[in-house]
Amino acid sequence: MTSTNPKVAIVGAGLTGLLAAHGLKKNGFDVAIFDGEAHIDARPRDWTIVLHWALPVMQALLPDDVAAKLPRAICNPNLEFDANAESFPVYNGVTGDLMFASPMPGSRRISRQRLRSVLAEGLDIQWGKKLQSITTATSSEGDSSTPALALAFEDGSTVAADFVLGADGAHSLVRGVVVNDADKARSTPSGLLFATAIVNYGDAAKVKTVTDTHPVAAAAMGTDAVGGCGVLYVNDGSDGAPARDIADWTTFWVKIWQGHLDKAVQGQEAIDLLKNSESSKKLAAPFNQQIEWTPEGSVCYIDEMKYWVPVPFAGAEATQDARVTLAGDAFHPMLIYRGQGFQHAITDVDNYIKALVAVREANWDADVRRREIGAYDAEVVERGAKAVTQSAQEAALSFDVEKVSKMLMARKGHGRSA
Numbered sequence: 001m002t003s004t005n006p007k008v009a010i011v012g013a014g015l016t017g018l019l020a021a022h023g024l025k026k027n028g029f030d031v032a033i034f035d036g037e038a039h040i041d042a043r044p045r046d047w048t049i050v051l052h053w054a055l056p057v058m059q060a061l062l063p064d065d066v067a068a069k070l071p072r073a074i075c076n077p078n079l080e081f082d083a084n085a086e087s088f089p090v091y092n093g094v095t096g097d098l099m100f101a102s103p104m105p106g107s108r109r110i111s112r113q114r115l116r117s118v119l120a121e122g123l124d125i126q127w128g129k130k131l132q133s134i135t136t137a138t139s140s141e142g143d144s145s146t147p148a149l150a151l152a153f154e155d156g157s158t159v160a161a162d163f164v165l166g167a168d169g170a171h172s173l174v175r176g177v178v179v180n181d182a183d184k185a186r187s188t189p190s191g192l193l194f195a196t197a198i199v200n201y202g203d204a205a206k207v208k209t210v211t212d213t214h215p216v217a218a219a220a221m222g223t224d225a226v227g228g229c230g231v232l233y234v235n236d237g238s239d240g241a242p243a244r245d246i247a248d249w250t251t252f253w254v255k256i257w258q259g260h261l262d263k264a265v266q267g268q269e270a271i272d273l274l275k276n277s278e279s280s281k282k283l284a285a286p287f288n289q290q291i292e293w294t295p296e297g298s299v300c301y302i303d304e305m306k307y308w309v310p311v312p313f314a315g316a317e318a319t320q321d322a323r324v325t326l327a328g329d330a331f332h333p334m335l336i337y338r339g340q341g342f343q344h345a346i347t348d349v350d351n352y353i354k355a356l357v358a359v360r361e362a363n364w365d366a367d368v369r370r371r372e373i374g375a376y377d378a379e380v381v382e383r384g385a386k387a388v389t390q391s392a393q394e395a396a397l398s399f400d401v402e403k404v405s406k407m408l409m410a411r412k413g414h415g416r417s418a
């Protein structure tokens with residue numbers, strides 16, 4: 001490869017892809033980013049993510065002007081972030097008593113949608129580009145400056161690139177390419193259903209049942225269902241926007257329980273199902289009440305959680321000789337316990353950029369590329385497999401009050417899983 005500045009194509013403009021695009025640009029790489037969705041607001045779904053052990057790495061990957069806008073994404077930026085606010089309490093799902101609070105110093109809970117919109121700033125994202133295939137580009141003989149790969153999209157367009165980073169989420173198409181076996185690359189259903197709801201109670205007393213449980217977010221465990229609640233938005237998300245009256249805060253609740261679902265259920269059908277379910281009713285107050293009070297028309301989804309334990313890639317042909325790899329949920333989709341998924345995605349992005357910098361420093365030498373990208377892949381396979389496995393083990397302990405104390409969350413808090 002003689003090109004002085006090879007193009008990196010990122011597939012997926014979720015949090016991982018957007019962060020990778022900023023980090024690569026900041027390090028002087030030529031980046032193109034594609035997403036299959038029509039635009040950034042194509043889906044109304046939102047959820048909260050707690051940024052904790054990888055937050056400093058994420059800040060360092062961003063240009064200063066984007067990093068400065070991170071407070072816009074924080075669910076309640078006006079909170080006084082003391083030790084209590086920077087912790088995650090877990091209540092007994094039968095009695096409602098506090099079992100433990102996991103300390104998370106320096107952590108901030110953000111809205112995924114708002115963080116995505118902050119991270120989209122300054123990037124030229126190509127929407128409506130659903131990747132179909134990656135093939136070796138045909139180059140005129142002897143022209144080694146021609147990009148090595150061709151990406152084909154569902155709209156019939158093609159793009160050339162030298163490297164591809166698959167940040168295309170839990171159902172990654174790029175994973176199928178590098179593993180080169182559709183069955184092996186398919187995520188495993190966990191046997192656990194997961195419901196999320198975005199709620200505007202319009203009633204200060206109801207919102208206070210959320211904030212009295214914890215000013216940021218909390219969970220209840222140890223019975224047939226895991227419940228959770230927290231604050232999603234207190235303002236409109238613009239710079240310095242004042243908090244609305246507490247009655248108008250947007251909150252969320254989540255519920256996890258055992259079951260299978262072939263297809264996601266959403267909207268009023270999901271709300272009715274959750275309100276009528278025995279395991280919702282059995283959850284300790286106020287977690288059961290927060291479900292019961294859900295106003296008609298709230299955003300609600302139920303889906304089965306899936307995971308994939310990373311395995312080594314299929315070899316040089318599948319990875320286009322160490323030019324195609326993965327990051328984020330595409331590489332290690334895990335269950336949400338202990339909030340590790342995006343922390344590992346940030347770590348992936350940081351490591352990938354370091355690997356590409358090393359290849360560039362070696363003047364794009366092919367052996368160095370194989371060594372550096374190969375080492376990146378191997379490290380994420382090992383770290384990701386451990387994190388995914390731990391997330392499933394953690395889930396298995398969360399429905400029995402006698403076992404909750406054995407959870408890593410209870411014993412070791414929200415520290416790095418791998």
Ligand SMILES: Cc1cc2nc3c(=O)[nH]c(=O)nc-3n(C[C@H](O)[C@H](O)[C@H](O)COP(=O)(O)OP(=O)(O)OC[C@H]3O[C@@H](n4cnc5c(N)ncnc54)[C@H](O)[C@@H]3O)c2cc1C
Nearest residue numbers: 012014015016036050131168169328329339340341342343
């Ligand atoms: C309820 C919930 C709570 C969570 N809490 C935490 C937490 O507290 N802490 C934490 O660290 N993590 C948490 N996570 C995990 C975290 O949300 C994910 O790890 C992270 O958002 C993954 O981002 P991603 O960009 O890798 O994938 P995604 O967000 O799935 O983005 C993938 C993108 O790729 C695009 N795409 C897919 N296929 C194609 C294609 N063929 N062509 C082009 N584009 C494509 C999609 O449109 C999408 O925009 C939580 C997850 C959930 C669901």
